[in-house]
Amino acid sequence: MPDTILDAVTSDPLAMGWMQGYPPPAEKRILASEAGHMRFPMTRWAFSNMRQFCPTVRVGADGVHAAPFARGLRDDLDGVMVTSIGGAPMTFAQTLIDNFTDGILVLHKGAVVYERWFGVTGPETRHIAFSMTKSFVGTLAEMLVEQGVLDPAAPIGGLIPELAASGFADATLRQVLDMTTAIDFNEDYTDPNSGIGAFSNALGLTPRPAGYTGAANMLEFLPAIGKAGNHGDGFTYRTANTEVLGWVLARATGKPVHQLLTERLWAPLGMAGDADMLVDSAGTPFSGGGLCLRLEDLARFGEAVRNSGRNAVGEQVIPAAAIARIFAGGDPERFAKSSYPALPGASYGGQWWATHNANGAISARGIHGQTLWIDPAADMVIARFASHPIAANSANDPHSLPTWAGLADHLAKG
Amino acid sequence: MPDTILDAVTSDPLAMGWMQGYPPPAEKRILASEAGHMRFPMTRWAFSNMRQFCPTVRVGADGVHAAPFARGLRDDLDGVMVTSIGGAPMTFAQTLIDNFTDGILVLHKGAVVYERWFGVTGPETRHIAFSMTKSFVGTLAEMLVEQGVLDPAAPIGGLIPELAASGFADATLRQVLDMTTAIDFNEDYTDPNSGIGAFSNALGLTPRPAGYTGAANMLEFLPAIGKAGNHGDGFTYRTANTEVLGWVLARATGKPVHQLLTERLWAPLGMAGDADMLVDSAGTPFSGGGLCLRLEDLARFGEAVRNSGRNAVGEQVIPAAAIARIFAGGDPERFAKSSYPALPGASYGGQWWATHNANGAISARGIHGQTLWIDPAADMVIARFASHPIAANSANDPHSLPTWAGLADHLAKG
Numbered sequence: 136m137p138d139t140i141l142d143a144v145t146s147d148p149l150a151m152g153w154m155q156g157y158p159p160p161a162e163k164r165i166l167a168s169e170a171g172h173m174r175f176p177m178t179r180w181a182f183s184n185m186r187q188f189c190p191t192v193r194v195g196a197d198g199v200h201a202a203p204f205a206r207g208l209r210d211d212l213d214g215v216m217v218t219s220i221g222g223a224p225m226t227f228a229q230t231l232i233d234n235f236t237d238g239i240l241v242l243h244k245g246a247v248v249y250e251r252w253f254g255v256t257g258p259e260t261r262h263i264a265f266s267m268t269k270s271f272v273g274t275l276a277e278m279l280v281e282q283g284v285l286d287p288a289a290p291i292g293g294l295i296p297e298l299a300a301s302g303f304a305d306a307t308l309r310q311v312l313d314m315t316t317a318i319d320f321n322e323d324y325t326d327p328n329s330g331i332g333a334f335s336n337a338l339g340l341t342p343r344p345a346g347y348t349g350a351a352n353m354l355e356f357l358p359a360i361g362k363a364g365n366h367g368d369g370f371t372y373r374t375a376n377t378e379v380l381g382w383v384l385a386r387a388t389g390k391p392v393h394q395l396l397t398e399r400l401w402a403p404l405g406m407a408g409d410a411d412m413l414v415d416s417a418g419t420p421f422s423g424g425g426l427c428l429r430l431e432d433l434a435r436f437g438e439a440v441r442n443s444g445r446n447a448v449g450e451q452v453i454p455a456a457a458i459a460r461i462f463a464g465g466d467p468e469r470f471a472k473s474s475y476p477a478l479p480g481a482s483y484g485g486q487w488w489a490t491h492n493a494n495g496a497i498s499a500r501g502i503h504g505q506t507l508w509i510d511p512a513a514d515m516v517i518a519r520f521a522s523h524p525i526a527a528n529s530a531n532d533p534h535s536l537p538t539w540a541g542l543a544d545h546l547a548k549g
Numbered sequence: 550m551p552d553t554i555l556d557a558v559t560s561d562p563l564a565m566g567w568m569q570g571y572p573p574p575a576e577k578r579i580l581a582s583e584a585g586h587m588r589f590p591m592t593r594w595a596f597s598n599m600r601q602f603c604p605t606v607r608v609g610a611d612g613v614h615a616a617p618f619a620r621g622l623r624d625d626l627d628g629v630m631v632t633s634i635g636g637a638p639m640t641f642a643q644t645l646i647d648n649f650t651d652g653i654l655v656l657h658k659g660a661v662v663y664e665r666w667f668g669v670t671g672p673e674t675r676h677i678a679f680s681m682t683k684s685f686v687g688t689l690a691e692m693l694v695e696q697g698v699l700d701p702a703a704p705i706g707g708l709i710p711e712l713a714a715s716g717f718a719d720a721t722l723r724q725v726l727d728m729t730t731a732i733d734f735n736e737d738y739t740d741p742n743s744g745i746g747a748f749s750n751a752l753g754l755t756p757r758p759a760g761y762t763g764a765a766n767m768l769e770f771l772p773a774i775g776k777a778g779n780h781g782d783g784f785t786y787r788t789a790n791t792e793v794l795g796w797v798l799a800r801a802t803g804k805p806v807h808q809l810l811t812e813r814l815w816a817p818l819g820m821a822g823d824a825d826m827l828v829d830s831a832g833t834p835f836s837g838g839g840l841c842l843r844l845e846d847l848a849r850f851g852e853a854v855r856n857s858g859r860n861a862v863g864e865q866v867i868p869a870a871a872i873a874r875i876f877a878g879g880d881p882e883r884f885a886k887s888s889y890p891a892l893p894g895a896s897y898g899g900q901w902w903a904t905h906n907a908n909g910a911i912s913a914r915g916i917h918g919q920t921l922w923i924d925p926a927a928d929m930v931i932a933r934f935a936s937h938p939i940a941a942n943s944a945n946d947p948h949s950l951p952t953w954a955g956l957a958d959h960l961a962k963g
């Protein structure tokens with residue numbers, strides 16, 4: 136990170152002029168060959184245009200569209216006052232700037248009450264979801280568990296023989312789902328020497344170092360991960376778990392994750408648009424972070440989860456028991472072994488974050504500020520895309536988490 | 550080319566097992582880093598999955614879908630006998646095998662009378678159109694000419710100052726549209742030393758040679774092309790013309806070609822699905838060959854052209870005068886200066902091939918067998934995707950052209 140980070144207004148991608156013109160001036164070009172799509176401030180343009188930099192596959196809407204959301208916009212939300220963790224009071228509108236928001240939708244009782252767009256992001260943008268992708272994949276897994284296709288107690292080494300000699304071998308599917316595996320892998324995005332660097336090289340969505348001889352793709356990388364500690368002892372957030380999960384889903388169904396997303400979520404939930412999914416060089420969808428989708432379709436997923444798995448016309452798409460398990464969350468004691476000071480008492484289960492707050496809110500979270508927030512007590516769903524310069528939720532949680540709670544309180548007042 | 554080319558049955562991509570499994574076995578993997586997506590027989594899989602290998606942008610359907618085509622399948626078409634040029638009689642069904650067909654739709658009076666799929670290609674596949682893309686872009690240009698936005702007599706150097714010192718400078722827009730420019734550029738796909746090699750490196754959809762220092766993208770490549778001869782003297786097929794045309798469209802409208810396709814064709818024609826468009830490293834859509842679309846949407850475009858520019862509900866999407874100009878074609882005398890023995894008396898105009906045959910058929914043609922064939926006298930539209938191993942229309946024309954004529958005759962009998 137540079138010493139001085141541009142603020143959201145200065146780094147607005149339209150103001151900076153990225154990729155404008157035919158061809159764009161050389162100094163305004165974002166090049167995949169230079170990993171420009173993953174470097175701030177170019178990310179403010181690139182996160183809304185990922186397929187232009189990376190190979191992708193299609194997650195398909197089926198053309199049988201759900202009705203658009205009802206709308207009842209409420210200007211009063213702009214002025215809702217929230218107090219950031221350790222900070223000063225500010226308006227909801229101001230938090231959006233401070234969090235480098237690219238787009239936000241707030242749904243109350245199923246209707247859009249707030250909608251804002253920034254920079255180059257709009258209703259048809261397929262913005263990268265990053266780790267919110269995990270919650271989609273986790274939901275697929277919980278669906279297959281509920282349908283008896285997958286046994287959560289099964290050890291991974293039995294499900295994926297290629298992992299029988301890896302650190303995942305004696306972890307259960309449930310431990311992978313809840314990220315309580317004990318593997319030798321460090322996921323610190325701000326540490327260039329961490330395991331996530333090797334992970335990224337295997338994934339190959341940014342240029343590999345000259346002479347690279349490491350894993351050629353994600354599924355060749357996973358078997359080399361060792362064990363460190365005892366599975367089940369505690370929660371540690373590691374994206375490799377979700378890649379294993381995607382592998383399990385594909386092996387169990389014979390269908391790659393993007394096809395499962397198409398058949399089991401995109402079509403039956405009446406998503407309004409196709410989504411893109413980044414793939415590695417072997418064509419494997421990036422389960423831990425590769426989904427790029429419309430913000431409204433993210434909200435549509437949230438609404439279905441809020442409605443116990445039913446779509447807009449009341450059809451049960453996701454088994455209610457699977458949704459109940461997601462709301463029940465993981466184990467807060469195991470969660471407490473990791474440090475998330477902004478999320479006291481929370482847990483992680485089924486690839487979702489459960490706050491266990493008074494309202495029973497759960498969340499899908501992605502790096503750089505991606506958020507799906509589902510508050511069942513307040514009948515509220517918030518979908519947000521962002522391009523925060525800092526690759527850690529701790530950078531935006533102090534503004535964001537109090538905001539979601541403040542909006543819930545405000546909307547509950549009627 | 551190897552001495553022995555696998556036939557269509559042997560090279561069937563499912564039979565060959567490309568990209569099956571999680572991950573696919575190393576010997577069954579198709580890698581962009583090895584240009585596998587452009588090498589036969591991997592092309593038989595890759596042409597149906599191009600976005601997985603290349604950066605793309607979205608050409609968007611708008612969700613206001615046209616009704617599906619009426620259907621009245623006719624099994625009798627399989628047995629229609631045709632005689633290939635210089636060859637033996639064979640059935641229509643057999644020609645499909647001989648031409649490495651991936652999918653074909655035949656429409657008669659607007660209804661689907663014949664539909665076949667092969668290998669990994671199906672109704673939702675976005676198959677690469679290659680040079681059929683030119684006819685979409687040419688149609689956009691003819692629309693803008695008709696609407697007075699573009700003057701076909703304008704010299705290119707005035708429209709695009711960056712080309713004022715190039716061989717295109719004193720060519721008119723009409724000459725670019727009709728490919729009668731005289732530029733120093735050789736487009737022989739079977740000659741590794743031709744200008745198309747430099748073109749491909751600039752485009753960058755396959756790996757560049759080590760130490761490459763040439764043009765970084767397509768629009769940097771075009772200004773370096775010189776002049777050879779007199780503009781307007783004769784037709785010479787050169788994809789560079791279409792890249793210039795795309796540049797003119799973008800400059801005149803302020804919108805990139807994929808956005809123009811979205812707004813002016815995909816949405817108003819009621820295309821049923823989004824399309825993908827390959828882009829170069831500066832994000833410029835590949836106007837000469839980058840469109841990847843559903844076969845049905847290709848046919849829908851053909852139907853609109855057959856119906857003088859009207860969509861399925863009778864709305865005039867493309868001005869009738871623009872369509873009339875496309876059917877009128879280019880100049881057969883200029884065309885005759887190139888060698889197309891399978892197309893005697895034909896012409897090229899507005900980025901379409903006009904046969905000037907008794908039925909007044911026109912065609913969009915793409916390398917490796919891509920075909921949109923519009924026969925107004927027979928009320929027939931044929932849309933075909935293929936992955937012929939030989940990168941020249943001369944390889945499949947001997948089977949294909951008599952087939953389209955034979956089907957027209959057969960359908961005209963009622």
